[in-house]
Amino acid sequence: MRESSYSDALxxxxxxxxxKDDRVFILGGSLFFGVTPTAELFRKLVDKYPxxxxxxxxxxxxxxxxxxxxxxxxxxxxxxxxxxxFVFNAWPVVINEASNxxxxxxxxxxxxxxxxxxxGIRGGAGVQHSHSPQSMLWNTPGLEIMLPSSPADLIGxxxxxxxxxxxxxxxxxxxxxxxxxxxxxxxxxxIPFGKGxxxxxxxxxxxxxxxxxxxxxxxxxxxxxxxxxxxxxxDPRTIVPLDKxxxxxxxxxxxxxxxxxxxxxxxxxxxxxxxxxxEEGFKSLKSGIKRVTIPDIPVAFSKPLEEYVSPSEDRIIxxxxxxxK
Amino acid sequence: xxxxxxxxxxxxxxLDEKKIVGGHPLYIGQxxxxxxxxxxxxxxxxxxxxxxxxxxxxxxxxxPGKVMAEVLGRSTGYNGGRGGSYHVSSAMLGVPTTxxxxxxxxxxxxxxxxxxxxxxxGRIAMCMIGDSVPEEGSFYESVNIASLLVLPVVYICxxxxxxxxxxxxxxxxxxxxVKPFKIPAVAVDGSSIGEVYREAKLAVExxxxxxxxxxxxxxxxxxxxxxxxxxRPPSFETDVRAAWDDSxxxxxxxxxxxxxxxxxxxxxxxxxxxxxxxxxxxxDRQVQHEMQxxxxxxxxxxxxxxxxxxxxxYPSSASQR
Numbered sequence: 274m275r276e277s278s279y280s281d282a283l284x285x286x287x288x289x290x291x292x293k294d295d296r297v298f299i300l301g302g303s304l305f306f307g308v309t310p311t312a313e314l315f316r317k318l319v320d321k322y323p324x325x326x327x328x329x330x331x332x333x334x335x336x337x338x339x340x341x342x343x344x345x346x347x348x349x350x351x352x353x354x355x356x357x358x359f360v361f362n363a364w365p366v367v368i369n370e371a372s373n374x375x376x377x378x379x380x381x382x383x384x385x386x387x388x389x390x391x392x393g394i395r396g397g398a399g400v401q402h403s404h405s406p407q408s409m410l411w412n413t414p415g416l417e418i419m420l421p422s423s424p425a426d427l428i429g430x431x432x433x434x435x436x437x438x439x440x441x442x443x444x445x446x447x448x449x450x451x452x453x454x455x456x457x458x459x460x461x462x463x464i465p466f467g468k469g470x471x472x473x474x475x476x477x478x479x480x481x482x483x484x485x486x487x488x489x490x491x492x493x494x495x496x497x498x499x500x501x502x503x504x505x506x507x508d509p510r511t512i513v514p515l516d517k518x519x520x521x522x523x524x525x526x527x528x529x530x531x532x533x534x535x536x537x538x539x540x541x542x543x544x545x546x547x548x549x550x551x552e553e554g555f556k557s558l559k560s561g562i563k564r565v566t567i568p569d570i571p572v573a574f575s576k577p578l579e580e581y582v583s584p585s586e587d588r589i590i591x592x593x594x595x596x597x598k
Numbered sequence: 599x600x601x602x603x604x605x606x607x608x609x610x611x612x613l614d615e616k617k618i619v620g621g622h623p624l625y626i627g628q629x630x631x632x633x634x635x636x637x638x639x640x641x642x643x644x645x646x647x648x649x650x651x652x653x654x655x656x657x658x659x660x661x662p663g664k665v666m667a668e669v670l671g672r673s674t675g676y677n678g679g680r681g682g683s684y685h686v687s688s689a690m691l692g693v694p695t696t697x698x699x700x701x702x703x704x705x706x707x708x709x710x711x712x713x714x715x716x717x718x719x720g721r722i723a724m725c726m727i728g729d730s731v732p733e734e735g736s737f738y739e740s741v742n743i744a745s746l747l748v749l750p751v752v753y754i755c756x757x758x759x760x761x762x763x764x765x766x767x768x769x770x771x772x773x774x775x776v777k778p779f780k781i782p783a784v785a786v787d788g789s790s791i792g793e794v795y796r797e798a799k800l801a802v803e804x805x806x807x808x809x810x811x812x813x814x815x816x817x818x819x820x821x822x823x824x825x826x827x828x829x830r831p832p833s834f835e836t837d838v839r840a841a842w843d844d845s846x847x848x849x850x851x852x853x854x855x856x857x858x859x860x861x862x863x864x865x866x867x868x869x870x871x872x873x874x875x876x877x878x879x880x881x882d883r884q885v886q887h888e889m890q891x892x893x894x895x896x897x898x899x900x901x902x903x904x905x906x907x908x909x910x911x912y913p914s915s916a917s918q919r
Contacts, residue, residue, distance in 0.1 A: 295717075296717070298716065327747075329743060330739070330742060330743065330746065332739035332742065332743060334705065334735070334736045334739055335705055335736060335739025335740050335742065335743050336739075336743065337705075338702060338704075338705020338706055338708070338709060338736065338739075338740060339705055339708050339709040339712055339740070339743055340709060341705075341706060341709055342705060342706035342707060342708060342709015342710045342711075342712070342713070342723075343709040343710065343712050343713040343716075344709070345689075345694040345695060345706065345709070345710065346644065346694065346709065346710040346713035346714065347713050347717055347719075348712075348713045348716060348717070365699055365702060366702070366705070369697075369699055369702075370695070370697055370699070370702055370706065374694075374695050375910065375911065375912065375913060376680065376910050376911050377677065377680055377681055377685055377687075377695065378677055378680075378681070378685075378687050378689065378694065378695055379676075379677045379678035379680050379681075379910065380910050380913070381677075381687065381688065381689040381690070381694070382687070382689050382694040382695055383913055414911055415911055415912070417912075438912070438913040439912045439913060
């Protein structure tokens with residue numbers, strides 16, 4: 274094991290795959306890493322592999338359609354959409370071409386494509402740039418969705434994504450780029466899809482969180498520990514396929530469920546996980562399920578407004594306290 | 599051309615009998631565009647069509663029986679009944695998907711062309727679009743990208759709107775819409791096999807040479823412009839002898855048949871170069887038999903098993919790690 278920054282981990286993932294597989298190309302908008310501290314690292318990669326990394330025009334529909342067509346024709350594109358909100362410009366391609374092509378064509382056609390996007394509140398991005406579209410994507414059959422929360426998860430999940438024969442949405446977060454963590458030395462380390470991880474063990478409350486929320490949840494759990502409340506943080510790592518077992522087993526142990534998610538409340542990630550546990554783990558529950566999410570409101574620009582709607586440590590702590598009361 | 603015509607005449611009767619559910623946009627009257635253009639393609643070259651696809655796919659070598667089975671939703675159809683009329687495809691025949699979303703296939707075709715260019719496999723992509731496509735923003739995005747990347751793609755825009763289409767495009771000509779993207783564009787009479795063949799050949803050669811995309815606007819007639827709930831002409835049966843005997847043109851479309859039908863026009867042209875009337879009648883008879891067999895095959899085919907609706911979302915787990 275060694276220490277690695279999230280950014281270094283991602284660059285190494287790209288470099289390894291570009292060297293290994295001629296069918297892979299990266300299609301990146303000008304914002305690829307542009308809003309993260311690692312823009313410079315990526316620029317160096319572009320200089321090194323000019324033919325394998327394309328910078329398309331500001332045409333999300335157009336370049337996603339190109340990538341999907343290429344994926345149907347023998348290539349393995351990695352498309353960076355940048356800020357997740359921009360996926361809406363390419364929505365028909367993701368939802369109505371990539372996701373259903375294998376089904377529609379009765380298995381004749383595969384779309385081995387990875388869509389990368391950075392979701393959530395990055396700080397001052399405002400109403401149009403703070404979306405977390407993963408719940409809408411979960412509602413679309415045919416897409417697998419990965420949400421790493423650490424450099425090790427990133428490396429492992431990315432390795433699996435590279436071998437999928439269907440579209441994978443890599444939901445990332447700009448704020449993860451400044452983080453670091455322990456990563457395995459093993460070359461080709463992979464984490465299967467549909468296998469979550471207990472990021473922190475606890476006996477009193479199950480907290481399911483994804484992406485950046487995992488770190489928020491762990492910080493909240495550390496504070497709650499001082500009050501004698503032990504929170505178990507469960508990180509599904511992929512929501513499609515979802516590791517239901519790890520969640521249900523944890524709820525069977527604790528009897529209480531909180532789901533924390535950075536999307537808006539209605540029909541969000543937290544809603545779906547809550548419904549699954551209500552349907553399949555009802556007997557385990559000692560108290561009602563709680564969701565900690567952004568309310569059904571856009572995320573405004575001004576700091577006090579943005580902070581007020583964010584699923585913060587404080588809101589998570591309050592939810593846990595009310596669950597154990 | 600005859601096979602396409604006989605297929606669509608059969609489909610039209612099935613629509614009358616409500617045996618085809620949903621829509622089936624007919625290709626009658628546009629055969630003279632699909633055949634010469636698509637005949638330039640090898641089996642490995644990519645073809646992207648859309649909802650009005652029968653003429654395109656039969657020109658690419660699709661088996662009429664399996665196309666009809668798909669239109670009827672049977673399990674023996676090219677898509678196992680999952681696609682229906684709008685989405686008939688065959689990856690083996692160079693048609694990986696048929697998207698019915700207006701403005702989507704041009705981007706996908708560019709992608710296939712990009713893959714062919716990157717992988718150096720010598721293939722090109724041909725994309726069949728209709729006259730509404732230049733009203734979608736995606737058209738401009740995709741043409742811009744294809745021109746920038748110098749992609750081996752040929753766009754064939756079948757303008758069948760004639761006088762029925764109300765003006766919804768400011769550009770006075772469809773070929774003008776690609777001027778800013780600096781790709782060659784030419785308009786041809788879509789009912790003239792010779793004109794379409796000549797321009798398609800040039801465009802395909804351009805693509806193969808690595809000189810990038812081209813657009814051909816094929817102007818055809820509005821006889822069968824009909825989608826679900828839209829105008830659909832009454833079913834009729836073409837009599838090939840109308841090419842030399844005016845009285846045999848279908849009464850409802852006499853003028854169109856004698857003066858605008860590319861099929862009739864082509865028959866007259868080949869008669870003029872030595873093919874006999876008997877040979878024409880013979881070919882038609884063979885095509886009609888082939889079509890009858892195809893129709894029988896499709897009508898006799900089983901339906902897909904209901905539970906199979908839950909299968910095939912992802913490639914099998916065996917192929918994934």
